[in-house]
Amino acid sequence: MSAYDDRDGKIWMDGKLVDWRDANVHLLTHALHYASSVFEGERCYNGKIFKGVEHSERLKKSAQMLDFEIPYSVEEIEAAKYAMLEANGWTDAYVRAVAWRGAGEDMGVSARRNPVRLAIAGWEWGNYYGDAKMKGAKLDIAKWKRPSPETIPVHAKAAGLYMICTMSKHAAESKGCSDALFMDYRGYVAEATGANIFFVKDGEVHTPLADCFLNGITRRTVIDLLKQKGITVHERHIMPEEMEGFEQCWLTGTAAEVTPVGQIGDYTFEVGAMAKDMVETYEKLVRA
Numbered sequence: 001m002s003a004y005d006d007r008d009g010k011i012w013m014d015g016k017l018v019d020w021r022d023a024n025v026h027l028l029t030h031a032l033h034y035a036s037s038v039f040e041g042e043r044c045y046n047g048k049i050f051k052g053v054e055h056s057e058r059l060k061k062s063a064q065m066l067d068f069e070i071p072y073s074v075e076e077i078e079a080a081k082y083a084m085l086e087a088n089g090w091t092d093a094y095v096r097a098v099a100w101r102g103a104g105e106d107m108g109v110s111a112r113r114n115p116v117r118l119a120i121a122g123w124e125w126g127n128y129y130g131d132a133k134m135k136g137a138k139l140d141i142a143k144w145k146r147p148s149p150e151t152i153p154v155h156a157k158a159a160g161l162y163m164i165c166t167m168s169k170h171a172a173e174s175k176g177c178s179d180a181l182f183m184d185y186r187g188y189v190a191e192a193t194g195a196n197i198f199f200v201k202d203g204e205v206h207t208p209l210a211d212c213f214l215n216g217i218t219r220r221t222v223i224d225l226l227k228q229k230g231i232t233v234h235e236r237h238i239m240p241e242e243m244e245g246f247e248q249c250w251l252t253g254t255a256a257e258v259t260p261v262g263q264i265g266d267y268t269f270e271v272g273a274m275a276k277d278m279v280e281t282y283e284k285l286v287r288a
């Protein structure tokens with residue numbers, strides 16, 4: 001595949017569809033310098049975006065947490081996503097909406113006079129972790145920590161929160177791992193660089209309390225699916241040493257979907273029946 005800025009197709013930008021290679025911004029875009037940007041990652045299956053409205057609502061809320069308002073309603077954002085998909089002839093694709101403070105009269109930290117912009121692109125994306133769905137992904141433990149809610153708006157899906165994700169993912173990849181697991185500022189197990197985490201012990205599920213990181217839409221969906229199956233789910237603070245006693249593990253996220261984990265640092269997990277069942281149950285649900 002060619003570079004992401006050099007493809008055929010259409011991107012929705014500020015109210016209209018533009019040619020892929022013309023979807024550009026100026027160098028003095030506020031977001032490029034100060035991370036005043038929020039985004040969404042969504043997947044369209046068989047022509048329907050899974051929980052699309054929830055994603056659009058979260059996009060607008062993320063912007064509000066960063067003190068800006070996206071000048072489009074949820075309905076308008078929904079229509080834009082489908083217009084982009086249709087223009088590219090896709091029924092199965094990843095959808096990336098991004099809103100940011102553009103170039104304008106301000107170029108300092110303050111950005112009140114700059115326009116808020118919105119664009120929606122997409123691409124065809126297979127398994128985020130390659131063949132890990134069968135074998136289980138291998139994770140490194142990140143040296144960075146998810147920050148306190150007093151440090152940054154931790155529940156926003158904001159570009160600035162991904163700086164340590166890229167650094168941690170690079171470190172993981174150079175050790176032959178496909179991702180990194182973060183602890184939070186208190187030392188509890190938090191999440192991976194783009195996905196939430198679940199563990200299984202004695203037939204029950206344990207997942208970190210989402211009190212300082214993104215409470216993923218997939219995370220909430222999987223918790224509901226587990227409860228529907230009568231499985232007890234503990235949302236709680238988890239110490240890293242507890243991983244020793246956990247039998248199974250998986251990640252959840254729009255891109256990751258449900259991906260079993262085989263190893264985190266020195267801790268190992270089996271790709272067991274519950275992990276496999278969640279992969280399948282989630283797959284069925286998104287295509288229902």
Ligand SMILES: Cc1ncc(COP(=O)(O)O)c(C=O)c1O
Binds near residue numbers: 219252253
């Ligand atoms: C840091 C991070 N945590 C969790 C998630 C999972 O969120 P969702 O299931 O809403 O895609 C994502 C992916 O969007 C993410 O980037």
